[in-house]
Amino acid sequence: MQIYGVFVPEKERLLSYFSLFKQGKGGLIVYLSLIGLILGGTGFASIFILGHGHTINTSSLVPWGLQISTYVYFALVSGGCIFTNFIGNMFFHEKYKPLASRVIFMGLITAIAGFASLASELGHVERMYLFMVSPNPTSPMFWMSVWYTADISILLVEYVNIQRHVHSKAMLYASFIIPIITYCSLGSLFGAVGTMPYYYSSLLPIYFLFSGFLSGNALCAVIVALHSKTTGNMRLVKPFIRLQKIGLASVFVLTFCRIIIGLASNLSGYEVFRETFFQNVIFGIVCALIVPFTILMYRRTIGGLILSSLLVLFTQFMARLDLVVEGFRVPVFRAYDMPERISYFPSIFEMLVVLASVSLVALVYVVCEKTGLFEIAGKETH
Amino acid sequence: MSSNENKDILEIMQEDLLRALKKPRAERRWAMAIDLKKCIGCHACTTGCMSENITPPDIHYRPVKEEEIGTYPNTGMRFLPRPCMQCDSPSCTQVCPVTATYKRDDGLVVIDYEKCIGCRYCLVACPYGARSADVGRYYTGDFHSKTYEVENSGEYGKTSKRTSHWRSPIGNARKCHFCIHRVEKGELTRCTTTCLASATYFGDINDPQALITKVISKPNVIKYKEELGTKPMVYYIV
Numbered sequence: 131m132q133i134y135g136v137f138v139p140e141k142e143r144l145l146s147y148f149s150l151f152k153q154g155k156g157g158l159i160v161y162l163s164l165i166g167l168i169l170g171g172t173g174f175a176s177i178f179i180l181g182h183g184h185t186i187n188t189s190s191l192v193p194w195g196l197q198i199s200t201y202v203y204f205a206l207v208s209g210g211c212i213f214t215n216f217i218g219n220m221f222f223h224e225k226y227k228p229l230a231s232r233v234i235f236m237g238l239i240t241a242i243a244g245f246a247s248l249a250s251e252l253g254h255v256e257r258m259y260l261f262m263v264s265p266n267p268t269s270p271m272f273w274m275s276v277w278y279t280a281d282i283s284i285l286l287v288e289y290v291n292i293q294r295h296v297h298s299k300a301m302l303y304a305s306f307i308i309p310i311i312t313y314c315s316l317g318s319l320f321g322a323v324g325t326m327p328y329y330y331s332s333l334l335p336i337y338f339l340f341s342g343f344l345s346g347n348a349l350c351a352v353i354v355a356l357h358s359k360t361t362g363n364m365r366l367v368k369p370f371i372r373l374q375k376i377g378l379a380s381v382f383v384l385t386f387c388r389i390i391i392g393l394a395s396n397l398s399g400y401e402v403f404r405e406t407f408f409q410n411v412i413f414g415i416v417c418a419l420i421v422p423f424t425i426l427m428y429r430r431t432i433g434g435l436i437l438s439s440l441l442v443l444f445t446q447f448m449a450r451l452d453l454v455v456e457g458f459r460v461p462v463f464r465a466y467d468m469p470e471r472i473s474y475f476p477s478i479f480e481m482l483v484v485l486a487s488v489s490l491v492a493l494v495y496v497v498c499e500k501t502g503l504f505e506i507a508g509k510e511t512h
Numbered sequence: 513m514s515s516n517e518n519k520d521i522l523e524i525m526q527e528d529l530l531r532a533l534k535k536p537r538a539e540r541r542w543a544m545a546i547d548l549k550k551c552i553g554c555h556a557c558t559t560g561c562m563s564e565n566i567t568p569p570d571i572h573y574r575p576v577k578e579e580e581i582g583t584y585p586n587t588g589m590r591f592l593p594r595p596c597m598q599c600d601s602p603s604c605t606q607v608c609p610v611t612a613t614y615k616r617d618d619g620l621v622v623i624d625y626e627k628c629i630g631c632r633y634c635l636v637a638c639p640y641g642a643r644s645a646d647v648g649r650y651y652t653g654d655f656h657s658k659t660y661e662v663e664n665s666g667e668y669g670k671t672s673k674r675t676s677h678w679r680s681p682i683g684n685a686r687k688c689h690f691c692i693h694r695v696e697k698g699e700l701t702r703c704t705t706t707c708l709a710s711a712t713y714f715g716d717i718n719d720p721q722a723l724i725t726k727v728i729s730k731p732n733v734i735k736y737k738e739e740l741g742t743k744p745m746v747y748y749i750v
């Protein structure tokens with residue numbers, strides 16, 4: 131298996147970039163993300179060295195916090211990249227080709243970044259091998275792990291195919307269908323929990339597919355916009371504006387349905403929808419969906435696409451945090467001095483894990499881009 | 513029943529327990545009944561449980577919910593002790609990805625501390641909030657290593673010292689297990705023995721002679737959140 135030029139950049143390009151890096155000409159994003167990775171890595175290591183009790187703010191009342199929501203966010207971004215790759219291949223084949231390896235690579239690296247965040251939340255990550263040794267087929271989490279592994283494997287094969295100029299229709303379809311199952315499994319992991327009305331119930335797998343598409347597509351749109359700016363080739367900007375609008379509209383419909391269902395129900399636990407109504411409307415709908423849509427309506431330029439995409443990436447991250455954490459707002463059993471409503475604010479260590487994950491994605495991608503890893507596939511024809 | 517007339521209910525339940533232990537494990541079905549009319553909200557069960565299982569801060573296997581009812585001057589207090597319901601159809605065992613939590617052949621829902629990966633999915637899935645995450649906190653802060661807090665609780669009849677965050681049960685899900693380490697030695701659960709008002713009944717409901725079997729065969733017995741289909745094995749006498 132060829133390593134250089136497929137998984138890592140060509141040796142010469144890498145060495146010449148390294149000498150530029152030492153001279154301080156490596157690019158601002160690389161230096162910033164390296165600092166972020168070092169800081170985040172310190173936080174990440176602290177969690178393992180000091181233990182959860184001293185570092186994270188999750189508890190029995192809020193068992194899942196920022197690290198889980200970061201995992202969900204990156205997993206969905208990864209899924210969105212794959213869906214974008216499929217649409218790109220199907221509908222914009224020639225125009226999209228130079229970007230395929232970049233998009234799939236981003237799908238891979240975000241999946242890995244998400245998993246790193248998840249690992250820091252588990253009480254005993256060293257026992258993950260038990261997923262294979264002692265599996266429980268009734269658990270949505272078990273199935274999520276199965277499909278997540280399949281998803282990353284398919285992505286890896288598809289990426290190698292692109293880098294080696296091999297075009298396989300079967301692999302392209304597999305890389306579309308398996309992520310659908312994977313992210314539906316992730317949705318069912320939350321949605322199957324009947325005691326948490328805020329987790330959308332059976333709507334969640336569908337919601338995850340669309341919001342995953344929206345967030346992953348937004349990340350791809352940033353890549354497209356920057357690539358278009360560098361090459362002067364603007365052919366993909368308009369299609370990506372259209373795709374992002376479709377993503378925003380579909381997430382809007384699902385978010386709206388969910389709020390209406392939540393408000394209409396008077397079952398125990400559903401009061402959380404009434405209590406979070408304004409934050410859901412103002413942040414979840416207006417800031418996260420309507421504002422980016424409006425930007426795309428009135429600024430159909432590279433600048434507009436980058437602005438709306440960055441806004442979508444940030445607001446979708448906040449939406450994942452809101453989804454995971456607000457689910458625990460109303461405790462299922464209250465005793466002693468437990469407050470009526472549970473609040474949670476992440477610790478500095480949890481925030482550093484997010485910084486580490488974001489920096490990892492930015493650093494690896496930008497270094498690979500600068501050293502020409504994706505140029506090989508883009509130049510060739512299938 | 514006549515021979516039991518002058519006996520304390522603890523003595524009766526003790527005899528029931530010894531009789532149940534003579535049967536093969538698969539033929540037993542442990543259950544608990546709590547008489548809410550008798551419960552005075554003293555929290556002796558909670559503190560007894562805490563000392564028995566050496567539970568860390570914010571982990572209560574058997575909390576007691578207190579509710580003020582009515583309006584002045586017609587007010588009163590209502591108490592609801594909540595152990596693990598040891599459901600017959602538990603949602604926690606279904607979601608555990610590595611079968612670290614499972615139902616034994618005697619119906620008891622247990623956690624294998626050496627298998628639990630600490631994903632906390634069971635905490636999210638339990639509709640009773642009966643599970644807690646041991647994230648490794650201590651009442652005595654950084655001085656914990658010299659205190660009772662690291663000692664072996666003997667839960668599930670195994671050695672589990674809380675000496676480091678790499679060692680179970682730190683990092684695990686934890687919950688009430690009907691003091692199975694005591695029960696299998698012929699002792700009643702700690703909450704049953706510490707209850708000041710003798711409001712807690714424990715025993716094998718597969719034994720028609722057992723006190724608990726008689727107590728739960730009344731029309732004023734309910735199960736908490738029974739409508740969820742979890743088939744809890746804790747009965748409330750109201």
